[in-house]
Amino acid sequence: MKTAFFDIDTQIDFLFPAGSLYVPTAERLIPALERLNHHAAACGIPLVSSLCAHAENDPEFREWPAHCVIGTVGQLKPRELLLEKRVCLGVAPSDFSIDGAQQILFEKHQLDITASPNFRPLLGKLAADRYVVYGVVTEYCVRFAALALLATGKPVSLVTDAIQTLDAGASTRTLREFTENGGQLVTVREICA
Numbered sequence: 001m002k003t004a005f006f007d008i009d010t011q012i013d014f015l016f017p018a019g020s021l022y023v024p025t026a027e028r029l030i031p032a033l034e035r036l037n038h039h040a041a042a043c044g045i046p047l048v049s050s051l052c053a054h055a056e057n058d059p060e061f062r063e064w065p066a067h068c069v070i071g072t073v074g075q076l077k078p079r080e081l082l083l084e085k086r087v088c089l090g091v092a093p094s095d096f097s098i099d100g101a102q103q104i105l106f107e108k109h110q111l112d113i114t115a116s117p118n119f120r121p122l123l124g125k126l127a128a129d130r131y132v133v134y135g136v137v138t139e140y141c142v143r144f145a146a147l148a149l150l151a152t153g154k155p156v157s158l159v160t161d162a163i164q165t166l167d168a169g170a171s172t173r174t175l176r177e178f179t180e181n182g183g184q185l186v187t188v189r190e191i192c193a
């Protein structure tokens, strides 16, 4: 069974207290995120790391504080979450290859990962039978990714100790929606066993 991991938006602006859209306590996820990402590398599991990538004055900033502006430190991932062999996919449709890459850095302009024209082609190239999803924020970008992957009909696991929410009630509703749609809740330990 071929698995692919989706590591959603684990970027400095979200993870650290000095980040511009800090998700409270998210820095505590870093050991779990690091373990998952390096487990993927050790097991030959392709790792898709989505990245919020905004221009200055991005339309999203009408609704959210400015964050993850291209060229700023906050847009980067912490070093411990990077794997050695990486490819970076921009938001423009492109004829890309993921051959030989351990980590696919997948830039997106919008909360919903499926809004990127490269999302469906990426799923085709991954040809996975199962998906594992984690990152931030549970009720926004993680939710969009998890539900979109469930809609492919393949099994999807959400790693409950490697996600973080901005609102406990919204998180509970998201997890319920996810399991009602057939998703499975798992822990880091179960995934990395």
Ligand SMILES: [Zn+2]
Pocket (backbone or CB within 6 Å): 052, 053, 054, 060, 067, 068, 109, 110, 111
């Ligand atoms: Zn964003």
